[in-house]
Structure formats: C-alpha cells, structure tokens
Amino acid sequence: MSEKINDIFSSIAYVYDFMGHFFTLGIDGIWRKMAAEEAIADNNAYRILDIATGTGSIAIDISIKAKRAKKRVEIIAVDFNPDMLKIAENKIKKKKINNISFKTEDAMNLDEPGCAYDVVTAGFLLRNIDDAEIFAEEVKRILKKNGKFILLEMGKPQDGLLAAFFKLYFLFIRLIGSLINKNAYRWLTYSILSFDRNKMVDILSGKGFKDLKIKNLPLHIGFLITGVKE
Numbered sequence: 001m002s003e004k005i006n007d008i009f010s011s012i013a014y015v016y017d018f019m020g021h022f023f024t025l026g027i028d029g030i031w032r033k034m035a036a037e038e039a040i041a042d043n044n045a046y047r048i049l050d051i052a053t054g055t056g057s058i059a060i061d062i063s064i065k066a067k068r069a070k071k072r073v074e075i076i077a078v079d080f081n082p083d084m085l086k087i088a089e090n091k092i093k094k095k096k097i098n099n100i101s102f103k104t105e106d107a108m109n110l111d112e113p114g115c116a117y118d119v120v121t122a123g124f125l126l127r128n129i130d131d132a133e134i135f136a137e138e139v140k141r142i143l144k145k146n147g148k149f150i151l152l153e154m155g156k157p158q159d160g161l162l163a164a165f166f167k168l169y170f171l172f173i174r175l176i177g178s179l180i181n182k183n184a185y186r187w188l189t190y191s192i193l194s195f196d197r198n199k200m201v202d203i204l205s206g207k208g209f210k211d212l213k214i215k216n217l218p219l220h221i222g223f224l225i226t227g228v229k230e
C-alpha cells in the first residue's frame with residue numbers, strides 16, 4: 001500500500017467531492033455517470049466490485065441507474081482509505097441506498113474470491129497505483145469469465161491544442177489546490193500529465209483481456225478503458 005497516496009486522500013477527503021466538481025465544472029459527474037451506464041449496459045443482474053471507490057460516487061451512480069432500469073445489482077465498494085470510505089458511507093445513508101457494502105481493501109491485494117464478479121469498475125485509481133501489472137492481474141483473478149471492467153481515468157488529451165490548454169489550466173488547479181494541500185494537487189496534475197493510456201491498454205492486453213477499448217469522454221481529458229476477461 002502506498003503511504004503517500006493514502007495520506008494525500010486522508011488530507012483532502014473532506015473537500016474531495018467539492019473540489020472535483022469545482023475544477024471540472026461538474027463534468028466529472030457526467031464521466032462517472034457514463035462509467036456507471038457502461039457497467040450495467042448488458043444484462044439484468046450484476047455483482048459489481050467498485051475498486052478505489054473513494055467517496056462512493058461511481059457505486060452510487062450504478063445503484064441509482066440500476067434501480068431506474070429495474071436491474072438487480074449488488075455492489076461491493078472497496079478503498080484503502082478509511083477517511084474517504086466514511087464519507088461514502090454517510091452518502092449512502094442519506095440517500096437510503098442499501099445495495100452497496102463498503103470494505104477497506106488494497107487494490108494491489110484484494111480480499112475477494114476469484115471469478116466472483118460480473119463487472120469491475122475503478123475511477124481515477126490507475127494514476128495512483130504502484131504497479132499496474134499487479135492491478136491488472138487482480139482484476140483478472142476476481143472477474144468471472146466474460147466479465148467486464150470499466151476503468152475511468154484522466155490523462156493528457158491527445159489533441160495538441162487541448163493538451164496545451166490543460167497544461168495552463170493545471171497551473172490554476174495547483175494555485176487553488178495549494179490553499180488546501182500543495183502536495184495533493186501537485187500530485188493530481190503531475191499524475192494526469194504523465195499517465196499513458198496506451199501503455200495501460202498494452203498491460204491489459206498482455207494479461208489476456210479482450211475487446212479492449214479507449215473511449216474519450218467530454219473534454220477528452222477523461223476517458224474509459226474497457227475490456228472483457230476471456
């Protein structure tokens with residue numbers, strides 16, 4: 001487990017949701033809803049693991065969308081940071097959601113049985129993990145055959161103009177973020193600029209996942225990496 005990352009999320013847990021919406025003008029909410037939509041697109045019943053659930057937003061979006069679509073879902077939502085999980089638990093209590101269970105677990109060594117899930121989701125985790133190979137192996141281990149993963153992430157847009165715009169915009173994020181926690185928002189912008197989406201797909205392909213796709217989301221700085229376990 002990365003102490004540095006755990007400490008960062010403990011220090012910003014109380015402002016995490018607000019600052020995410022503020023810096024993206026609410027677009028992060030649309031991205032999560034698109035990830036949730038993708039998670040329940042195919043069948044009528046699901047067992048879903050949301051890894052690095054943080055304050056629980058993706059798990060909550062899945063639960064709400066499944067209810068509207070009259071689909072049955074059971075969601076286990078895990079994160080290694082208890083401060084983020086505490087906020088997630090309060091959110092589901094307020095919303096009276098009862099099909100999400102939260103657990104403290106490390107994505108690098110999940111305390112979950114093999115071949116147990118139809119879908120795995122993870123939002124904004126990839127930039128924060130020590131070893132993407134180990135994570136990909138864990139996802140493969142816990143998914144059922146033909147199970148699907150949806151990884152929501154942020155990385156430098158591939159369009160040069162947009163990339164230049166975000167490089168400038170990140171100076172603003174660092175400035176405002178330094179009023180809360182300088183290291184946290186430096187890490188956020190640094191990790192986004194250095195994340196390589198194609199390398200991640202190569203790693204997943206090397207682990208034998210099929211139907212690998214990268215789908216750009218509004219603003220092109222957010223995207224989904226999806227794939228299926230053979």
Ligand SMILES: C[S@@+](CC[C@H](N)C(=O)[O-])C[C@H]1O[C@@H](n2cnc3c(N)ncnc32)[C@H](O)[C@@H]1O
Pocket residue numbers: 001002005006009032051052053054055056057058078079080081084105106107108122123124125128129
């Ligand atoms: C940027 S937040 C994303 C939270 C949530 N998925 C969302 O959409 O807002 C990243 C989360 O990953 C968690 N995290 C980072 N590394 C982890 C690991 N190795 N195991 C479990 N959780 C981890 C952090 O504690 C944090 O809650």
